[in-house]
Amino acid sequence: MSAKSALTKKKKTGYAFGIFTESLIYNMFYTYYLTFLIEIAGIKPAISSIIIFISIAWDAVTDPMIGNYTDRPGVSKQRVMKLSLVPLGLVFIVAWSSIGAGLSSQLAKVLLYTLITMCLWVFYTMYTIPYYAVVAEITEDYDERTEIRSLSSLLNAVAVGLGNILPALVPTVAVLLTEKYESNAYAVVAAIISVLAIILGFVCCRSLNGVYQPKKAVPGEQVGSIKDTFKSFGSILAMKPAKYFLVFVFFFLATSSMIQSNLTYMVIDCIGMDYDTGIVAVIISLVVSMAIVVPIVEKVAHKKDRRFAAIVFLSVAFAGEIIIKLVGLDAEIGGFKIMCVAAPAVLGIGTGTFWTLFYSMGYDLVELDEFITGTRKESTITALPQLVQKFGSAFGILMAGVLLGAYGYDKSGDIAGSEALIQRVSDPHIVNGMENISTVIPAALLLVSIIFAVLYPMTRERFEALMVQLRKKRNGEEYTTDGLEKLL
Secondary structure: OOOHHHOOHHHHHHHHOOHHHHHHHHHHHHHHHHHHHHHOOOOOHHHHHHHHHHHHHHHHHHHHHHHHHHOOOOOOHHHHHHHHHHHHHHHHHHHOOOOOOOOOOHHHHHHHHHHHHHHHHHHHHHHHHHHHHHHHHHOOOHHHHHHHHHHHHHHHHHHHHHHHHHHHHHHHHHHHOOOOOHHHHHHHHHHHHHHHHHHHHHHHHHHOOOOOOOOOOOOOOOOOOHHHHHHHHHHHHOOHHHHHHHHHHHHHHHHHHHHHHOHHHHHHHHHOOOHHHHHHHHHHHHHHHHHHHHHHHHHHHHHOOHHHHHHHHHHHHHHHHHHHHHHOOOOEEOOEEOHHHHHHHHHHHHHHHHHHHHHHHHHHHHHHHHHHHOOOOHHHHHHHHHHHHHHHHHHHHHHHHHHHHHOOOOOOOOOOOOOOOOOOOOOHHHHHHHHHHHOHHHHHHHHHHHHHHHHOOOOHHHHHHHHHHHHHHHOOOOOOOOOOOOOO
16 A cells, blocks of 8 residues: 555645546446437337436446446556546447437347446446555555545536536537537537546546555465455445445435436526536536535535534435425526526535545545454455446436336337427426426435435544554554444
């Protein structure tokens, strides 16, 4: 493990810029891909959400494989990240092209876009698992881990903005293209995002020079197989904190992805704004709220601990979602559509809190697992929450698509839609359903997440007690499990 002194401010900042690679692609996909499949590719809402669910579920299956590989002695996480960047960018562009839009068969479209997105998420995981796992290797300091993730989350607010605002230019790009190619306006925007993602990914990889070294094999240590990884998952799940943590993760991601995938419909049909101006206002509010809440969450986590901060700020987000439903997304003050600011601000409080704390909370399981098993599995333990995270995200999008169909929304037809995007819905039943998808339904999921955060037993005090005993165990000294009962 590299010396802590090597982690200069410059190195930490360079690493934090790597969040752009992950977040730009993640946010454009989660906010707009359901809309793209329905309106451009011409696939029915429920089926569109199934495509996304399958591709992300497949990605979740590959998480342990990639985690197992990058945990092996001699394998460089830094190199795996580098190798993934260019393929990730290229496949991302293809995923947003209208190559299947003209197909008359829904089945053919489904197979085509499912295959493309499955490839996309494999390369995405090749980057993200080592990107997040490497922090557990370069520092064991409780507060330094929070600091690194906080800086990354602060930059993530900017990445969220770019990943959501740039696609809002799709109608403008479509006008600039010839009629023959206007349906590929999303692909043009995806190309811009891919270039940014690749460049900043290389910046991140370079920042790891001098602070990260691949693990060396310990004499007598055996390299685990994929089967061993799944056994490791079983041992991780046997830990009390892991059970509560993973349920907390699943339901929060289901919450945020459901709201995020419905943003376009929320803006046009529920708030009642034009797409171009409405989505920009929504994303700016989302980004600003995240930028404000991240340093506050970090300070609370430093003063108290990460668990406490998660409970407090996610409870604020839950209350906000309920209030928004009671007031109504179409609320106005002096003719101003206030929910174009208020609704995304509430989402920003939740997402800013979660992404500041999520990975740092997961890193704590590395030391707990080491204390129990005697081995460190940074990538494997990062992969398991990622697997649950992706199933949660996929579930949220699946539910959004299924609910859209259940409420009666279906404008896909069998051929491609228009790059002009969505016409406003007049049916009050459908509009009310869209509002529910952005408010009370995800609020119910968020409440479950908060409950399991309350049950999560890894506090700062218990982590520090664990580290005292773990250091003794590493040094071959006599150690005790007294005071660690709630963790073991």
